[in-house]
Structure formats: C-alpha cells, structure tokens
Amino acid sequence: MIELKRLSKVFDADSKNITAVNDVSLTIEKGDVYGIIGLSGAGKSTLVRCINYLETPTGGSVVFNGVDLGTLSHKELLKQRQKMSMIFQNFNLLSQRTALKNVCYPLEIIGTPKKEAEEKAKKLLETVGLSDRMNSYPAQLSGGQKQRVAIARALATDPQVLLCDEATSALDPNTTRSILSLLKKINTEMGVTIIVITHEMKVVEQICNKVAVIENGEIVEKGYVKDIFMSPVSDIAKELILPKNEGIKRVLSERVIRIAFDGRSSVEPLIANLILECHAVVNILGADTKDIEGTAYGQMLLQLPDDEAAVNRIKAYLDKKEVKYEEV
Amino acid sequence: MIEFFDNLLGTGMTEMYVNAIFTTVKITLLSTFLAYVIGFPLGIILYGTASGSIFPNKSVNAAAGVIVNILRSIPFVILLVMTQPLASVIVGTKIGDNAFIFYLVVAAAPFVARMIESSLKEVDAGVIEAAQSMGSNNFQIITKVVIPEAKPSLIIGSAIAVTTILGYTPMTYLIAGGGLGEMAVRYGLYKFDSKTMYISSVLLIILVQILQETLNHIAKSSDKRIRNQQNTHQKKEKKS
Numbered sequence: 136m137i138e139l140k141r142l143s144k145v146f147d148a149d150s151k152n153i154t155a156v157n158d159v160s161l162t163i164e165k166g167d168v169y170g171i172i173g174l175s176g177a178g179k180s181t182l183v184r185c186i187n188y189l190e191t192p193t194g195g196s197v198v199f200n201g202v203d204l205g206t207l208s209h210k211e212l213l214k215q216r217q218k219m220s221m222i223f224q225n226f227n228l229l230s231q232r233t234a235l236k237n238v239c240y241p242l243e244i245i246g247t248p249k250k251e252a253e254e255k256a257k258k259l260l261e262t263v264g265l266s267d268r269m270n271s272y273p274a275q276l277s278g279g280q281k282q283r284v285a286i287a288r289a290l291a292t293d294p295q296v297l298l299c300d301e302a303t304s305a306l307d308p309n310t311t312r313s314i315l316s317l318l319k320k321i322n323t324e325m326g327v328t329i330i331v332i333t334h335e336m337k338v339v340e341q342i343c344n345k346v347a348v349i350e351n352g353e354i355v356e357k358g359y360v361k362d363i364f365m366s367p368v369s370d371i372a373k374e375l376i377l378p379k380n381e382g383i384k385r386v387l388s389e390r391v392i393r394i395a396f397d398g399r400s401s402v403e404p405l406i407a408n409l410i411l412e413c414h415a416v417v418n419i420l421g422a423d424t425k426d427i428e429g430t431a432y433g434q435m436l437l438q439l440p441d442d443e444a445a446v447n448r449i450k451a452y453l454d455k456k457e458v459k460y461e462e463v
Numbered sequence: 464m465i466e467f468f469d470n471l472l473g474t475g476m477t478e479m480y481v482n483a484i485f486t487t488v489k490i491t492l493l494s495t496f497l498a499y500v501i502g503f504p505l506g507i508i509l510y511g512t513a514s515g516s517i518f519p520n521k522s523v524n525a526a527a528g529v530i531v532n533i534l535r536s537i538p539f540v541i542l543l544v545m546t547q548p549l550a551s552v553i554v555g556t557k558i559g560d561n562a563f564i565f566y567l568v569v570a571a572a573p574f575v576a577r578m579i580e581s582s583l584k585e586v587d588a589g590v591i592e593a594a595q596s597m598g599s600n601n602f603q604i605i606t607k608v609v610i611p612e613a614k615p616s617l618i619i620g621s622a623i624a625v626t627t628i629l630g631y632t633p634m635t636y637l638i639a640g641g642g643l644g645e646m647a648v649r650y651g652l653y654k655f656d657s658k659t660m661y662i663s664s665v666l667l668i669i670l671v672q673i674l675q676e677t678l679n680h681i682a683k684s685s686d687k688r689i690r691n692q693q694n695t696h697q698k699k700e701k702k703s
Contacts, residue, residue: 187596216598227593231611231687241597243607272687285593292597 136200136328137163137186137296143194144181144352155181156192157352163345165295168322168329170343170360172336172375178352179332183300186330187219188212200295217245220289224301226281228273234260234284235269241291252291259287263317279310286317290325297321299331303338315341336375340364340425348372361427364434365395365459373463377421377436390439390446391420394453394460397432405458406435413452415445436463472662479646484666486560487642491629491670494564495621498571498628505531505572506579507605517591517609518601531573539570539631543638558638566638571628578624582616583609615686622678626671643667 144156155178163169173179184190186197188204197204199215207215220241228237238256239249247255260269263283273281282302289297299318303311319342321327331343339346339360347357348371355369367373377393396405410417418438425432439446453460468477505527511517512524537545543566547557550565586609594608610617633644643663651660 189595213598213600221596225589227589244599244603274688
C-alpha cells in the first residue's frame, strides 16, 4: 500500500548538511499497524512527514497505492493527503473551534455541504466516545479527549492510512492505553492502515504487528513485532526491549543473559527446573510479560554464576527446552 | 441643554465641540478602515512569504519588507509634506480632512501590516501543519486556519492601531483640517485659551478609552482558549 524506496532527507542548515533520514526502504501492507520506533532525534518524525510529503524527500520515492507522490502536482498531492490523515503529539486542534467544528474542518475544505459534514462529524465523535463534548472548545478538554477529537478529525475524510506522530507521548499511561485501543479498533473495524511513530516499546507491543527500528536516520532492524521481541539483533532494539530496571545497568558488565519465551512455555516452572537440573544458582534481575497480538510473551534477565561449567550446563538446558536466550 | 453647556463653555462652543468630536471620530475610523484595506493583505503577504511560512518567496518578502520599513521610518509630518502631490492626484486636494485621511492611511497602512504580520505569526505552527496534512490549500489555510486562530490577537492589534491613528489626528491643524486635536492645538497654541485645550484633550482621552476598552472586550469575549472555560464553569455552578 505504501512503499518507501531508498528514501532520504537531508536538511541544509548553515552550509552544514544534516541527514535526518538516510536510505530508508519500507513496505507497509494494507491493514498493517506499522510501528517506527527510535530514540528522539533518530529521524522518525521527519520520516513520517516524508510519507505525506509535508517534508519533500531529497532522495528516493514514496509510492502510495501505486502512485509516486514525487511526480504529482501540488494540487494532486493535496488530494492524496486527504487519503492519508495524520495525528500529532500536541493534538494541533483549532483552538477557536468547537470539537464538532474541528471534525468538520477537513470536510469543509473538500466542499462537503455543512449539514452533511456535521452529521458525519457527530457520528465520528460518537465513535471516539465524545458525543457529550461536541460543543466544547479544545481548552475545555483533557489531553486524551483532545486526541480523540484529533482522531475523529483525521477519520473524517475516510482515509486509508492514519499517520500517528508520537500520538500518545503527551498522555498519561492510562489515557495512552485507551487511545491505543481506540486506534486498534479503528484498524480492525474500519480497515485503516496505521503507521505509529513512537519512542516507547509498550506502544509498539500493544498495537503494532510490524515494527522498524530507526537510529541516526537509518532502519537498523525491521520485521514482525514478535520476532524482534524474541530475538532482537541491533543494540538499539535490545535496549528498547530490555525490561526497565534501575539495577540492570549496574550489573550488565557481569554475566547476564536474557531469555524470552512465548505463552506456550510459560506454564512450566522453567527457572525452578533449571536450578534443580543444572545445580546452579541464578539471580533474577528483572522480568516482565507482554501481550503481543493476543499472545503472552515473557522475558527474564538472569545473572549467571561465574563457574564456566555451570554456565554451559544452563545453556545446554535452555537449548534442550528450546528457550531463546542471548547474552547481554 | 445646549444653553447649559454654552454657559459653561462659552457661546457657540458646544456646537464646536460636538462637530470636532464627529470630525475626529470620522477621520479616525475612516483612516483606520482604509489602512486595514491596504495593510491587511500586505500583512498576509509579509507573513506568508517569510521563509518557512506557508508560501515562502524571498524576493516578494524582501520587497514588501523594504517598502513597509521605509514608510514606517519617515516621520509623519515629513511623510505628509512629501506625499502632497500624490494627495492632489488621488484625493483632488492637498488640504482639509479628506486629504488628511489620505496622509494617515499612507502612514498607518505599513504599521497595520506589521501588526497583522505579528498577530499571524503567533498562530501555532503545529495547527498549520495539521491543516496541511489534511490537504488544505494555501488560501484555505489563511482564511480558515490562520486568521480565525489569530482573531483575538488581531482585534487587540486593531485597538492599538486605532488609538495610534487617533493620536496623529491633531496634525490636521497643519493643513486646515478639523477635529478635537486641531481644536486643542489652535486654542492652546494660538489663542492662549488653555481651558478649551484641556477640555478637548480630556475628550480625546475619553475617546481613546472607549475605543480601547470596547475592542479589548470584544477580543476577550471572542477568545475560546481560556475565557470561555471559566465562563461555562461559572454558569454550571450557578445552575446547580
């Protein structure tokens, strides 16, 4: 549906070239919830703005439904953008318009009759659960409510794609969860393909089926979320996936492995059996369970003994049990 | 009624004051209106053609900026003398109230343009980006996003513009125009009648206050960002 081919964006700032996006190729299929994750400054916001040509790429191309956006006239590009909505970290609602009028805006600019536009806006506000706040101004709404209005506004033109630029980064964890489940609902019920830009792994885990990890403007790893979760390759992916635990950094220099397992193996008391069978003591540094597309995935950070023989016994045991592990 | 004021102010003076007030209000409002007719589009051009704005254009922006800066840096009295030939072509006369309106518009339009520009610049770039992402064209962004979003600031700017223009009206005494300011100068400076000068000045002050307060009130009540939130809360509390 969307194909990014060797996309690059170089900013020319004070005769110094800054490469924000470097040779990025990605294919986003219809129905995907595609996560693009990276730390701040990695180039993810620039990348998403290249997808709808808010930023004109300096190299490569964006092909949307078989159309190369770079070949279009400005007028045709504006038409394409109506099929590719966007929501933002700061919501970017029109402060002088009510929620209802905000949702009407994209319909106004394509010339939908006022009555028809308002009918549709009302329906959309119902979809996002805000039918009681239609006549409120953005200043009267909470952050989560503002993002719901922004989502309703983004859906007004029946887009095929929804671009989310850090859409939940300004929201608290509970609101984040509810906004994400709304996005997931929009994806499954309305068939809207979603591209999610984020710096938080838990956003990717909750709604994405595929993910690309971006660092210094380049994609360092991409694929299905579950695969990358089970066996991340790049350092940045490992860093994003590791359970956040204050103590971990301190002991990482010692012998530590990360084991990952999916829902099937979590019934067996793995660690208890490992200790009994290998006659070795391990220290659990951190552990958590994540729900990726309905399957439970767990990971654990284990500190291993110094004894080389014991370590080998443990590794052999894990291999026998087909549990994935890696040294970190 | 007129007799009462005439006794207080001097014979025939009441009518003079009333006429002067009308002349001043007419000159001020008409000049402000015409200054906006020219200054508003010019302000939009200054705002829109700036680099990183909606329709960046270096040469247009530089040209508009230079014209505005030149006109703004010439003192009003000199500008008035300099543009007299132009006034006789456009207005048909170099003197009187109508010619004075012309001079005021020439002086005020660039000032208004800068006020408009700075109000429009306050609009959140993110909101404009959102409008662009929805496929709005430049005209729609200006008319449906930038101007409505800047409305409270634009109204406050108009209060500054109208009171500044009012402040220039006494200069009409140079070209045989009328109005409160001219009256204050004529009586104060040439007739050593300080009473009339003070009364005219107080009337000017009252005019400025009325214009300023009215426009500030409109600006506040039209701003949906904070004010209305408090208002609706108060209404709710009253109801319950």
